Amino acid sequence: MVKVLLKGGRVVDPGNDIDRPADVLIEDGKIARIGSDIEAGNAEIINVAGKVVAPGLIDIHCHLRDPGFPEREDFKSGTRAAARGGFTTLIAMPNTNPVCDHPVVAEYVLARSKREGVVNVLPYGAITRGQKGEELAPFTELVEAGCVAFSDDGQPVTNSGLMRQALIIAGAINKVLAVHCEDRTITGDGVINDGEVARRLGIKGIPYTSEAVMVARDILLAEETGGRVHICHVGCARSVELIREGKKRGINVTGEVIPHYLNTTEDDVQTLEGRFKIKPPFGSKRDQEALKEGLVDGTIDVIATDHAPYTIAEKERNFREAPFGLIGLETALGVVLTEMVHSGLLTLAEALAKMTCNPAKLLGLNKGTLGVGRDADVIVIDPDLEWQVDANQGASKSRNCPQHGRWLKGKAVMTMLGGRVVMQDGKLLV
Ligand SMILES: [Zn+2]
Incomplete structure (x- = not known):
């Protein structure tokens, strides 16, 4: 069984009225548990201290x-x-x-x-x-x-x-x-x-x-x-x-x-x-x-x-x-x-x-929350990260973005799909 533990973050899951510090345990691509101080056991640990974990x-x-x-x-x-x-x-x-x-x-x-x-x-x-x-x-x-x-x-x-x-x-x-x-x-x-x-x-x-x-x-x-x-x-x-x-x-x-x-x-x-x-x-x-x-x-x-x-x-x-x-x-x-x-x-x-x-x-989609048993489609957000938009660096083929050159505060720093990390710090891993 593939296990991942997102440790030490602030979990914000509006669909379940959750906004508190907690760990998120993912097993075989599904959300297995949300709680404080979850034992890692044989899970891979990802430290998300100071970050927000969200659907x-x-x-x-x-x-x-x-x-x-x-x-x-x-x-x-x-x-x-x-x-x-x-x-x-x-x-x-x-x-x-x-x-x-x-x-x-x-x-x-x-x-x-x-x-x-x-x-x-x-x-x-x-x-x-x-x-x-x-x-x-x-x-x-x-x-x-x-x-x-x-x-x-x-x-x-x-x-x-x-x-x-x-x-x-x-x-x-x-x-x-x-x-x-x-x-x-x-x-x-x-x-x-x-x-x-x-x-x-x-x-x-x-x-x-x-x-x-x-x-x-x-x-x-x-x-x-x-x-x-x-x-x-x-x-x-x-x-x-x-x-x-x-x-x-x-x-x-x-x-x-x-x-x-x-x-x-x-x-x-x-x-x-x-x-x-x-x-x-x-x-x-x-x-x-x-x-x-x-x-x-x-x-x-x-x-x-x-x-x-x-x-x-x-x-x-x-x-x-x-x-x-x-x-x-x-x-x-x-x-x-x-x-x-x-x-x-x-x-x-x-x-x-x-x-x-x-x-x-x-x-009517069975998505959008971190409910136990749901697909572990999860993101990690750094809400305070200040960054300047450069449309030329985007993954889209197109560049028609009005935000180009502007400074924004807050960004997704990790994206997981079915428990697998597909993006980290802007880099695609697949
Ligand atoms: Zn339209």
Whole structure:
């Protein structure tokens, strides 16, 4: 029996309400015991004094680009970036080529990621065939093939009747629809937030209603159908208010925030670099405060990365033509710890809940806690480590990161998958 003892750390396992000094014993890839002064016996001892031991992070929103776009990312590079960032389970968005709207594609994602990846990957199924917004994908078959939820991310489901139907059918099998809220008729050819900076630079803006109108619609549809809607990448203050009100009414709505929005606003976009171009666009200081308030009062349940790799050539086109999307697997935890925990807005356990047990609970995953008998997907965090982001040193194939050059406080220094160390001090061991 392979035994590992993580000795002398502070165990923070929000799913089990644990935040105290303790040892963690791992046997044959599973959590065997958490307690004080566990006898090592024949276990390999890893000294984690001064560090935090937590469940591996779960990212319910990332783009791994396989199949279809290996020049941007693949399962090897994407999961290595994840391991460096402290993530042990990724839910891959289906906007690949082909789109994950057929069981064969889901099976491919599962098999290939298992062969090439260093962390767990599970697929989203598309809401509509080809993400074209015309006809629903076969939800039941996709679930049978391993899809854990549905999304057309990258594209809004414009047709309200179809979205309503999707909520009814997915609701009947208790699955979540993770929705990209955008009204393209309002977005038009806007590229950044429709605010002060856009006006000053004379650039076409995207009004916040492009997002909020669809957030309101999807909450209304969830209310009427009883379906479960999860609002991806919430970007503006008004959307936070809508989700808060929806929750008060008992509607099945949840929301997610992307870490970049916690330390980046429209002011940062003034340099017009591709690594700040994202949808929804970075908003005002007020929007940013609202996102933080939403995280603090529980309106926003989940923190996810929306890791969206693009090649340097794609991002170096002029700003208007460059694609929307930024990478974030390697910086997410650092940004969250810096902006939410070291600032005193959330406790460490509250912040980690939004990256471990909350996403697991949302999608019904048997992950995200250090419960006895669970897979030993465990990370060790140095919460006080100050480090400067260098996107050029990342494990991702892409470099489109708004955090490049910034200093963050807090980092995963070890990632274990099924009891095996896959990353230590930034180095991949597999
Ligand atoms: Zn999206």
